[in-house]
Amino acid sequence: MHTSTRTRLLTWAAIPLMVLAIAASVPGATVAQEDAEAPERPFILPFQDPPGPGTWLLGQPYGNTLGAYRQRNRTYVRSGGIHFGVDFSTPCGTPIVAIADGVVFAVDNQNFGSPPHNLMIDHPSEEYASFYGHLLEPPELTVGQEVKQGELIAMSGDSASSTCRGRPHLHLEIRDLQHVWKYNPATLIDADWDNLALIGSFGPGFEYNLDNPRQWQHIEDQPEAVTGGPILNDFDNPWPPDWNAGPR
Amino acid sequence: MKTTLHTTQFRLALAAATLLLLAAVWLPAHADVPEAATHLAPLTADGCCTRPFWSEDSRQVLFIDKPDESAPAGIYGVETASPLQTALVTPRIALYSPGMDYVIDLQPGATTLERVADGTRWTVPAQGASVTISPGETRIAWSRGSASTGGGTSRIWIADLDGGNETQLAALNGASVSGWISDEALFISGRDAPNTLERVLYCLSVPDGTLTELARADNLRGQILSTDGSWVAYYVAPNPDPTVNGLWVARTDGSARFQVTPELFGSYQWRDDHRLLLIPLQFAATNHELWELDAATQETRLLHGPDDPAFKVNDGDWAVSPDGRKLVFVSARDHNLWLLTLPE
Numbered sequence: 240m241h242t243s244t245r246t247r248l249l250t251w252a253a254i255p256l257m258v259l260a261i262a263a264s265v266p267g268a269t270v271a272q273e274d275a276e277a278p279e280r281p282f283i284l285p286f287q288d289p290p291g292p293g294t295w296l297l298g299q300p301y302g303n304t305l306g307a308y309r310q311r312n313r314t315y316v317r318s319g320g321i322h323f324g325v326d327f328s329t330p331c332g333t334p335i336v337a338i339a340d341g342v343v344f345a346v347d348n349q350n351f352g353s354p355p356h357n358l359m360i361d362h363p364s365e366e367y368a369s370f371y372g373h374l375l376e377p378p379e380l381t382v383g384q385e386v387k388q389g390e391l392i393a394m395s396g397d398s399a400s401s402t403c404r405g406r407p408h409l410h411l412e413i414r415d416l417q418h419v420w421k422y423n424p425a426t427l428i429d430a431d432w433d434n435l436a437l438i439g440s441f442g443p444g445f446e447y448n449l450d451n452p453r454q455w456q457h458i459e460d461q462p463e464a465v466t467g468g469p470i471l472n473d474f475d476n477p478w479p480p481d482w483n484a485g486p487r
Numbered sequence: 488m489k490t491t492l493h494t495t496q497f498r499l500a501l502a503a504a505t506l507l508l509l510a511a512v513w514l515p516a517h518a519d520v521p522e523a524a525t526h527l528a529p530l531t532a533d534g535c536c537t538r539p540f541w542s543e544d545s546r547q548v549l550f551i552d553k554p555d556e557s558a559p560a561g562i563y564g565v566e567t568a569s570p571l572q573t574a575l576v577t578p579r580i581a582l583y584s585p586g587m588d589y590v591i592d593l594q595p596g597a598t599t600l601e602r603v604a605d606g607t608r609w610t611v612p613a614q615g616a617s618v619t620i621s622p623g624e625t626r627i628a629w630s631r632g633s634a635s636t637g638g639g640t641s642r643i644w645i646a647d648l649d650g651g652n653e654t655q656l657a658a659l660n661g662a663s664v665s666g667w668i669s670d671e672a673l674f675i676s677g678r679d680a681p682n683t684l685e686r687v688l689y690c691l692s693v694p695d696g697t698l699t700e701l702a703r704a705d706n707l708r709g710q711i712l713s714t715d716g717s718w719v720a721y722y723v724a725p726n727p728d729p730t731v732n733g734l735w736v737a738r739t740d741g742s743a744r745f746q747v748t749p750e751l752f753g754s755y756q757w758r759d760d761h762r763l764l765l766i767p768l769q770f771a772a773t774n775h776e777l778w779e780l781d782a783a784t785q786e787t788r789l790l791h792g793p794d795d796p797a798f799k800v801n802d803g804d805w806a807v808s809p810d811g812r813k814l815v816f817v818s819a820r821d822h823n824l825w826l827l828t829l830p831e
Contacts, residue, residue, distance in 0.1 A: 289770040292724035292732035292752055330725045404684055433819040436803040437754040437768045437775075438722070440708060444538050444802070449560040449580065452553050456537040457822065458802050476560065478551065478580055482593050482615075 280429040281365045282338040283388060285411055286327070295333060296439040297432075298326035298408050301423045302461025303472050308446035309481065311472055319464035319471040323421040324353075324372070324412035328440060331375050331403035333395040337386045338369050338411075338428065344418075347377050351418070353410045355401060358393055360386060361416055367427065368418055372410035373398040419466040425459045432458050449476035525777075525791040526828040527798060530565045530815065531573060534822040537804055539815045543586040545808035548815045548824060551580060567813060567826055584620045591618055598629075600648070611650035622716070623670040624648060626693070628656075630663045630675075643675055645693060656696050661686075668716035668739050676710060688719065690739050699741045704731055712739070714809075715760040718782045722752070736763065736782045745785060751778055754803050758829070759811040764790075766800060775799050777814070777827070790829060797825065 288294040299306060304322045311320030337360060345351065345359040353372020358380065361368045371378075375396035386392055399405025413422045425432045436458055445456050455461050455472075462471050536550040546566055553560040554573065561578035565571070581590045583603075592599040598613035611618060611627055618627040625648055632641030641662040646653040659677030665688075666674045673691040687703040688710055701719060710721040722734045734752050737744035753768035758779065765778040776792035792798050797820065805816035814827040 290768060292722060292734075293729045294725070296724060328724070400682075404682060431770070431772075433775075433799055433801055434768060434770060434772060437766055437800070438709075438752070438803070444804070447551055449551075449553065452551050452560055453534070453536065479582070480593075482617075 280427055281362075282367075282369070282413070282424070282428045283336075284428055284430050285335050285338050285369075285371065285409065286329070287334055287336055287389075287391075290435060293330075295327045295329035295409075297435040298328040298440050300432075300436070300458045300461075301325045301421075301425060302458070303445045303455040305444065305446050305479070308472050308477065311470055316470065317466055318421060319462070319468050320473060321462065321464055321471055323464050324370070324410045325424045327395075327409045327411065329395045329407065329409055331394070331396055331407045333409070334391050335371055335374070335393040335395055335409060337388055337390050337392050339365055339367075339388045341369070341386055343380045343382050343384045343386065344368060346380055346382060353398070355396060356393075359414075359418065360392070363416065366416060367422070368414045368416055370410075370412035370414060370418075372412070373408060375403075421464045421466075423459070423461045423463070425461075446472055446474070447478040448472070448474040449478050450474070452478075525830060527791075527795065528570055528826050528828075529818075529821075530567065530570045530824040530826050532571055532823060535573070536563075536824060537802070537817055539804070539806050539817070539824050541806060541808045541815070543809055545810040545813065547576070548806075548826070549576060550824070565824070570826070582617070584624075588624065589620060593617060600627075600650075609650060612646060612653045613644070619664050619667060620648065621667045621670040625670050626667075628664045628667065628673055632662070639681055641677070643673065643691065645673070656693065657691055657698065665710050666712045666716070668712065672716075672739075674710075674712055674716070674719065674739065676707075688721065688737075690741065701737050701739060701741055702735065702744060709755075711755075711757060713757040713760050713763075713782070714811075717760055718757070718763075720755055720757065720763055734765075736780070747780060748787070751780065751787065754800070754805070756805070756807045758807055762811070764807060764814070766805070769793075773799075791827060796820070798827065 286295050290296055299322055302321050307315050307322035339362045341360040341362040344361045347356050351357055351359060351370060356374035356377050358371045358378045359368055371393055373396050375394040378393040395409040397403045397405045397407040411424055413424050413427050414420060448454055530548055536552045539548050539550045542549060547564040549562050549564045552563040559578045562576045562580060563573050564576040565573045583590055588603055590601040593615055596615045597610060598615055598618060599608055599610050601608045613629040616629045616631055618629045620627055626645055627648060628645045630641045630643050632639060640658050640660055642655050643657040643662055644655050660681045662675055662677035665676055668674050668690055671693045675689050675691050676686055678686055684705040685703060686707040688701040690699040690701060704723040705726045707721055707723050710719055712719050717739055718736060719739055720736050723731050726732050733749050734747040751765045751767050754766040756764050758764050761782045763780040763782060766775050774793050774796055775798050777790045778787055779790050780787050799819035801817040801819040805814060807814050812829055815824055818825045
């Protein structure tokens with residue numbers, strides 16, 4: 240059958256079904272309006288500009304990453320052995336914005352880590368807090384100051400070098416209001432993570448637990464962690480193995 | 488309120504029907520657009536699995552799995568000709584060479600190769616470092632030093648496949664082996680100085696150790712060779728010079744290099760000797776697009792999308808078959824493996 244004829248017939252045949260589908264979809268949308276529930280993902284990305292090679296890209300996602308597994312007994316030992324935030328690769332000096340309305344809880348409190356400078360903002364309405372690490376300079380904010388979603392709050396920096404010649408990136412965490420539980424930002428930030436994951440230094444994925452290889456293998460399916468909690472990824476049968484013990 | 492809702496529904500339905508009628512009338516005059524030559528089909532069910540890879544004959548998609556509590560963990564497979572029928576290929580999960588002919592076993596201070604066909608094992612002098620086997624399976628290469636930190640000198644070594652004739656070929660800051668261009672040439676990256684963001688790609692001649700520079704830039708990443716080693720794709724992000732940011736393609740003999748159009752910046756894999764497949768990063772896109780770039784002519788063509796909701800890749804997880812005719816990806820919709828058959 241010629242393409243145009245078949246396309247036309249399919250289009251005609253599809254009309255009643257599509258009309259029904261549209262009609263059926265309306266009540267769901269209306270219910271959402273009536274109930275005015277809080278959005279499922281209340282936060283926005285911490286950048287003003289869209290992702291790209293000159294702005295920012297996804298670096299390391301939250302969770303059971305290969306890199307975190309190798310560092311589970313060192314860098315990440317206090318937070319379940321997983322990467323308890325999301326890293327965005329971005330040049331030093333990139334403007335960082337608040338991911339929601341909130342109140343500044345801490346400025347440059349090194350107990351929260353991620354030097355050289357950091358910032359913790361509480362979001363009481365959402366019952367979460369957001370943490371911004373490896374900042375270029377101390378944020379010009381004071382404890383108790385209110386900030387609005389999208390407001391410029393800091394500049395990104397570098398975790399490895401004050402000269403920005405190391406590993407420039409933003410480390411973003413989402414915690415509870417007691418600042419001890421860490422949650423997966425990919426489930427709370429309104430963004431298309433499948434688009435963001437297309438390019439970046441993310442690498443080949445997550446560590447396998449061969450006793451349950453389908454566990455924690457997607458960016459949006461990762462465990463919560465608590466400060467001082469047990470190591471979550473100290474698997475009996477990991478893949479790849481921990482080759483760190485050998486000389487590299 | 489309910490009456491209002493029903494009225495709204497009716498009006499929306501009427502508007503949609505009108506639009507579709509108009510579209511149906513409009514379509515015949517614009518029906519010269521060729522049908523997509525690609526074909527999409529699910530390969531697995533139950534949300535299985537991640538990080539698929541291909542058998543050497545391109546007939547089977549392989550992945551790590553343990554489909555239920557009683558099943559062994561292992562490498563499972565699904566024939567592309569028999570979708571949804573997965574089976575255990577081998578319970579041995581190991582670091583295999585690309586054709587799964589050899590297993591590379593790493594232990595602290597010891598690297599061992601095993602020929603899968605007959606189980607023969609021998610130690611090679613890489614001392615626990617991973618090795619890369621040359622295309623003709625005649626040589627191995629590895630690096631030792633501070634490649635991961637870029638803070639010191641790394642040494643590039645080669646040996647025969649049996650571990651003999653161990654030779655140090657080069658010593659560079661932060662050097663690492665990215666692959667074999669041929670059995671006579673290595674593809675390596677390094678730095679001119681420690682603790683710098685600038686990374687340099689080289690072709691390293693095995694016979695004489697000569698370095699041919701292919702590219703250099705701050706934050707150069709993601710370098711992958713085409714199937715015959717004649718081209719390399721890489722990206723730069725971010726660079727102090729914004730015109731340098733983006734995806735690049737270069738010949739590994741050093742004779743040509745060009746920047747790919749910014750609209751196609753995204754995930755990329757080689758389809759064959761000279762054709763690069765690309766899934767552009769489109770921030771607001773609902774579905775993904777698959778493009779092809781011919782490095783030899785710099786021509787591009789859209790292979791699939793953007794109107795197919797079934798084509799959306801989860802976590803950048805996709806792989807091209809060795810014959811270049813198929814692509815497997817983890818679906819963002821259902822987390823299953825899906826097969827996309829490519830046009831010639």
